[in-house]
Amino acid sequence: xxxxxxxxxxxxxxxxxxxxxHDSMMPIKVQHGAQTQTRYGAIRHSTDLIGQRYGLKVxxxxxxxxxxxxxxxxxxxxxxxxxxxxxxxxxxxxxTMMLELKPGSVVCESGTGSGSxxxxxxxxxxxxGHLHTVEFHQQxxxxxxxxxxxHRVDHLVTVRNQDVCKEGFGVTGVADxxxxxxxxxxEAVGHAKAAMKRHGGRVCSFSPCIEQVQRTCEALAKHSxxxxxxxxxxxxxxxxxxxxxxxxxxxxDDTAQKKETPSKQAVFxxxxxxxxxxxxxxxxxxxxxxxxxx
Amino acid sequence: xxxxxxxxxxxxxxxxxxxxxxxxDIFKAVQIQSRKKMAFEKQWxxxxxxxxxxxxxxxxxxxxxxxxxxxxxxxxSSTDAMEAGxxxxxxxxxxxxxxxxRDDIETLKEQGLKGQxxxxxxxxxxxxxxxxxxxxQDKYIKKKKKxxxxxxxxxxxxxxxxxxxxxxxxxxxxxHLRYDTLAQMLTLANIHAGSKVLVFETCAGLVLGAVMERxxxxxxxxxxxPGGGPVRAGVESFGFPPPFHDTLHDFxxxxxxxxxxxxxxxxAKDPNTDATHPHVAAEETATQPATVQRDGPEEASMDTNASxxxxxxxxDEERERGKEAKAELKRxxxxxxxxxxxxxAAQLEGRNADGLVIASRFHPCPVLMSLLRFLAPSxxxxxxxxxxxxxxxxxxxxxEQGGTVNxxxxxxxxxxxxxxxxxxxxxxxxxxxxxxxxxxxxVATEQSAxxxxxxxxxxxxxxxxxxxxES
Numbered sequence: 001x002x003x004x005x006x007x008x009x010x011x012x013x014x015x016x017x018x019x020x021x022h023d024s025m026m027p028i029k030v031q032h033g034a035q036t037q038t039r040y041g042a043i044r045h046s047t048d049l050i051g052q053r054y055g056l057k058v059x060x061x062x063x064x065x066x067x068x069x070x071x072x073x074x075x076x077x078x079x080x081x082x083x084x085x086x087x088x089x090x091x092x093x094x095x096t097m098m099l100e101l102k103p104g105s106v107v108c109e110s111g112t113g114s115g116s117x118x119x120x121x122x123x124x125x126x127x128x129g130h131l132h133t134v135e136f137h138q139q140x141x142x143x144x145x146x147x148x149x150x151h152r153v154d155h156l157v158t159v160r161n162q163d164v165c166k167e168g169f170g171v172t173g174v175a176d177x178x179x180x181x182x183x184x185x186x187e188a189v190g191h192a193k194a195a196m197k198r199h200g201g202r203v204c205s206f207s208p209c210i211e212q213v214q215r216t217c218e219a220l221a222k223h224s225x226x227x228x229x230x231x232x233x234x235x236x237x238x239x240x241x242x243x244x245x246x247x248x249x250x251x252x253d254d255t256a257q258k259k260e261t262p263s264k265q266a267v268f269x270x271x272x273x274x275x276x277x278x279x280x281x282x283x284x285x286x287x288x289x290x291x292x293x294x
Numbered sequence: 295x296x297x298x299x300x301x302x303x304x305x306x307x308x309x310x311x312x313x314x315x316x317x318x319d320i321f322k323a324v325q326i327q328s329r330k331k332m333a334f335e336k337q338w339x340x341x342x343x344x345x346x347x348x349x350x351x352x353x354x355x356x357x358x359x360x361x362x363x364x365x366x367x368x369x370x371s372s373t374d375a376m377e378a379g380x381x382x383x384x385x386x387x388x389x390x391x392x393x394x395x396r397d398d399i400e401t402l403k404e405q406g407l408k409g410q411x412x413x414x415x416x417x418x419x420x421x422x423x424x425x426x427x428x429x430x431q432d433k434y435i436k437k438k439k440k441x442x443x444x445x446x447x448x449x450x451x452x453x454x455x456x457x458x459x460x461x462x463x464x465x466x467x468x469x470h471l472r473y474d475t476l477a478q479m480l481t482l483a484n485i486h487a488g489s490k491v492l493v494f495e496t497c498a499g500l501v502l503g504a505v506m507e508r509x510x511x512x513x514x515x516x517x518x519x520p521g522g523g524p525v526r527a528g529v530e531s532f533g534f535p536p537p538f539h540d541t542l543h544d545f546x547x548x549x550x551x552x553x554x555x556x557x558x559x560x561x562a563k564d565p566n567t568d569a570t571h572p573h574v575a576a577e578e579t580a581t582q583p584a585t586v587q588r589d590g591p592e593e594a595s596m597d598t599n600a601s602x603x604x605x606x607x608x609x610d611e612e613r614e615r616g617k618e619a620k621a622e623l624k625r626x627x628x629x630x631x632x633x634x635x636x637x638x639a640a641q642l643e644g645r646n647a648d649g650l651v652i653a654s655r656f657h658p659c660p661v662l663m664s665l666l667r668f669l670a671p672s673x674x675x676x677x678x679x680x681x682x683x684x685x686x687x688x689x690x691x692x693x694e695q696g697g698t699v700n701x702x703x704x705x706x707x708x709x710x711x712x713x714x715x716x717x718x719x720x721x722x723x724x725x726x727x728x729x730x731x732x733x734x735x736x737v738a739t740e741q742s743a744x745x746x747x748x749x750x751x752x753x754x755x756x757x758x759x760x761x762x763x764e765s
Contacts, residue, residue: 240703
């Protein structure tokens with residue numbers, strides 16, 4: 001198992017995702033002799049998991065069952081332990097495409113945060129790319145590095161514990177793309193430019209507040225970035241439901257033919273979708289720009 | 295670690311390259327061909343002069359159609375010296391404020407005035423320009439620049455640029471797939487280097503190309519196609535290096551049932567007993583004796599000439615050789631096709647694909663239910679549809695059948711912003727819709743059907759599940 005390459009068989013030391021039901025999943029660390037408690041009972045790693053195929057159904061000790069899935073950055077995003085507010089797959093997808101990431105890309109990122117975007121970037125730039133990620137909080141930087149090791153992607157990433165606004169990314173002239181998710185991105189634009197390849201590249205800044213966006217766009221323009229573009233993307237989920245709508249009774253209809261539908265049919269069944277009651281209405285604004293050749 | 299000088303080679307425009315022309319927000323994918331007149335945004339030019347320059351360069355279109363790299367931007371954009379008004383209460387829009395007529399402007403163009411100079415002329419001849427507010431002046435200049443500056447940029451094709459282009463230019467060709475929806479698909483399907491991905495699309499090859507870009511030439515992509523042959527025009531526009539195409543296989547949908555049943559035969563057949571092409575077989579038997587002598591066609595013709603046979607016989611022999619050559623070509627092509635089919639079937643037979651992406655004008659349900667069978671357990675799949683209802687059907691069928699978890703029917707809402715000092719707001723027009731996605735993950739299937747109640751079909755699964763009574 002690794003977050004950048006599929007495998008078929010669950011092994012000791014793997015990170016796996018336990019699927020309990022709709023919107024209910026949790027990550028586990030597979031270990032000989034260990035047990036994981038779920039609401040359906042216990043999963044015994046040695047007998048239930050190790051040596052079995054990913055995707056299998058495991059019947060827990062209390063009788064209920066779960067499925068065990070191979071980890072992916074998308075499953076990790078919705079199950080990882082939060083140390084900060086994270087980026088979700090919707091924004092991550094747009095960032096990945098708009099930064100033109102692909103195998104071999106070299107990316108600089110700050111702040112690392114909880115590593116949600118980091119894992120997605122690693123998956124996309126593997127096996128020949130690299131991620132330089134900067135986190136100014138020491139414990140978070142250490143936790144991220146630990147997770148990258150556990151997830152067998154540490155060869156593709158370098159974690160630096162420093163302040164990107166003061167010290168930059170720790171590398172210059174190597175990045176195809178730079179991503180900023182920090183309180184004052186305008187202070188890091190110069191460093192972003194320095195980290196990027198001379199030939200040019202793409203930059204993205206994610207900010208929840210429009211004032212931050214304004215200052216960042218100004219800084220980008222001052223540093224001669226082009227194609228500056230700001231957008232936001234929101235996910236809308238559609239829950240599939242079968243709904244029954246009652247039909248009112250208007251009384252007997254004399255003009256109608258005898259072969260009318262029996263009045264017993266007082267219900268109209270409808271297969272439709274409904275939106276959830278509340279949806280995330282805002283995550284942040286995404287600002288993209290291109291660094292021209294310097 | 296700075297780039298070396300020879301890295302420039304990777305970023306240089308060459309003859310034959312597939313590139314994307316850009317002007318403002320308009321894109322067009324073309325191939326660099328010398329002496330070929332390009333039409334783009336009401337301008338006509340030749341791309342010859344672009345060869346040798348770097349990607350990303352903006353060129354000016356000179357009268358005559360040749361390109362010239364644009365010099366540094368002049369200070370027309372700075373308006374701090376210009377006087378401005380405070381609001382528009384006294385500005386009457388009677389269409390008479392511009393003193394220059396269309397003909398005057400044409401004359402200026404013919405005189406060879408650059409875009410910037412024309413704009414300056416327009417400003418000088420506008421009676422209301424100095425009454426406009428600073429922002430209105432800014433907007434006016436931006437608008438005129440868009441109209442009169444004749445420039446074009448040449449970009450290296452990427453998924454981002456091509457997705458923007460297709461969505462803006464020919465959305466019908468890509469089933470109205472908006473670029474952010476495509477972005478979701480690539481991520482949700484966990485497209486990455488080294489995997490084996492199945493793609494079924496009728497989006498002119500855009501989706502296929504996007505998948506290939508994210509695989510970086512590693513792993514394999516199997517394009518399942520309806521009809522006679524795979525359509526891949528869009529893939530060319532990506533300008534992938536030749537090795538990428540080695541990872542691309544194709545397999546006709548009409549053979550899927552045979553493959554699943556185990557009755558697909560991809561072995562080489564004796565041309566004489568090839569039942570599918572009876573007339574070809576007949577032709578081949580007729581020309582087979584002639585092919586034995588193929589190694590000496592020159593000798594044969596020399597013999598014919600030397601022996602001075604009558605014209606009829608010579609014509610006959612030439613016709614024979616022509617037929618021979620055609621039959622050979624046909625056989626070679628058939629063999630090639632057979633080999634491709636065999637290779638693709640070999641990839642599919644193991645039923646261990648890592649991902650499935652569907653985006654077509656066909657009803658997705660039968661495609662999905664059929665192609666899912668080629669996926670390994672615990673692997674993602676994504677289905678795109680311009681409309682919601684077909685995906686509701688897919689969702690329902692999948693819930694009935696079991697074997698998938700984490701089913702999600704979604705679409706994305708996309709909004710662009712204008713960000714300017716004191717003028718920041720969402721852009722006035724917004725995309726009405728970008729299509730819908732159904733995504734999920736496969737799980738191991740069992741022999742017995744999963745015990746699903748009617749409640750499961752319509753609602754979230756009950757929190758407490760009892761042991762399924764499996765017979």
